[in-house]
Amino acid sequence: MSGRIFNIYRFSSPATFYPLAGKIARIAAWIALLLLAVGLYMSFFVAPTDYKQGEGYRIIFIHVPAAWMSMFIYLVMAFWAGIGLVFNTRLSSMMAQALAPTGAIMTFIALWTGAFWGKPMWGAWWVWDARLTSELILFFLYIGFIALQGAIDDNRRADRAGAVLLLVGVVNIPIIYFSVKWWNTLHQGASVSIKNGSSMSTIMLQAMLVMTFAFWAYSIAVSLYRVRSIILEREKDARWVSELPEVGR
Amino acid sequence: MKALSEFFYMGGYALYVWGSFGVTALLMIVEPIMVHQRRKSVLQRISRLVRIKSEQKS
Numbered sequence: 417m418s419g420r421i422f423n424i425y426r427f428s429s430p431a432t433f434y435p436l437a438g439k440i441a442r443i444a445a446w447i448a449l450l451l452l453a454v455g456l457y458m459s460f461f462v463a464p465t466d467y468k469q470g471e472g473y474r475i476i477f478i479h480v481p482a483a484w485m486s487m488f489i490y491l492v493m494a495f496w497a498g499i500g501l502v503f504n505t506r507l508s509s510m511m512a513q514a515l516a517p518t519g520a521i522m523t524f525i526a527l528w529t530g531a532f533w534g535k536p537m538w539g540a541w542w543v544w545d546a547r548l549t550s551e552l553i554l555f556f557l558y559i560g561f562i563a564l565q566g567a568i569d570d571n572r573r574a575d576r577a578g579a580v581l582l583l584v585g586v587v588n589i590p591i592i593y594f595s596v597k598w599w600n601t602l603h604q605g606a607s608v609s610i611k612n613g614s615s616m617s618t619i620m621l622q623a624m625l626v627m628t629f630a631f632w633a634y635s636i637a638v639s640l641y642r643v644r645s646i647i648l649e650r651e652k653d654a655r656w657v658s659e660l661p662e663v664g665r
Numbered sequence: 666m667k668a669l670s671e672f673f674y675m676g677g678y679a680l681y682v683w684g685s686f687g688v689t690a691l692l693m694i695v696e697p698i699m700v701h702q703r704r705k706s707v708l709q710r711i712s713r714l715v716r717i718k719s720e721q722k723s
Contacts, residue, residue: 465676472678475685482689521692529685536681638696645704652711664712 428507430647431656437640444637451630458623475533481628483526485635487589489519494586497579509575513565514643518635520558546595547603557585
């Protein structure tokens with residue numbers, strides 16, 4: 417793919433994307449810190465006590481953002497992996513690889529906080545309900561992708577195998593999202609939806625949205641910082657890498 | 666002081682609220698550290714590689 421088609425392709429080259437990723441990661445990290453500070457303050461000091469769940473409901477301010485991110489990161493990963501599979505672009509596969517650990521962590525946070533919320537409210541750490549089970553499958557998809565990438569030495573083959581796994585697993589995302597509608601689950605239905613708007617109080621919703629953007633910025637910062645290492649690892653023989661100022665001689 | 670202990674008591678949900686926020690905070694601190702360590706080790710390896718190459722040339 418040469419530069420004459422579209423200027424955007426310029427950034428599909430690892431050499432030009434590497435410094436850009438560094439810049440975006442730095443900005444995103446600052447945004448994440450700021451939003452986390454504001455979001456945590458709102459979660460604990462601004463949002464009122466819930467009339468039914470008392471203070472216990474405050475878990476929502478990390479549970480929902482993490483759950484949203486776990487699904488969203490997977491979709492972005494599958495998108496990049498698909499692009500990598502079709503156009504054979506190295507960088508998109510590297511992006512998919514860089515997002516995987518962060519996605520797995522978000523999924524783990526969603527499951528963990530869910531358990532710590534389920535115990536006081538439902539009386540059980542875990543139930544095999546459709547929402548929880550499909551989210552657990554998502555966690556295994558992330559772990560499976562990471563393991564598969566690690567098990568294949570040839571990068572190109574690892575990318576292709578990983579992409580196929582991710583694309584097949586995409587079917588799980590709508591299952592997670594609509595599980596509370598399709599099945600009679602113990603997990604409550606969506607409090608926030610595109611069609612019905614929000615059933616939460618405005619201040620709670622605002623706190624949750626700030627936390628969501630904070631998690632968003634965090635994920636961008638961490639995965640772009642990680643992709644820089646992946647680029648260096650894979651391009652270590654390239655001339656531009658050896659000429660980087662951070663590579664000591 | 667009372668307000669502080671009341672805050673940490675979380676209306677009786679302390680274990681659940683702090684168990685959730687604590688583990689999340691831990692992961693979001695550990696992950697960036699690990700990413701940073703990875704970068705350091707990659708840069709070290711590449712620097713060595715570049716050094717060896719330049720020695721071979723001369």
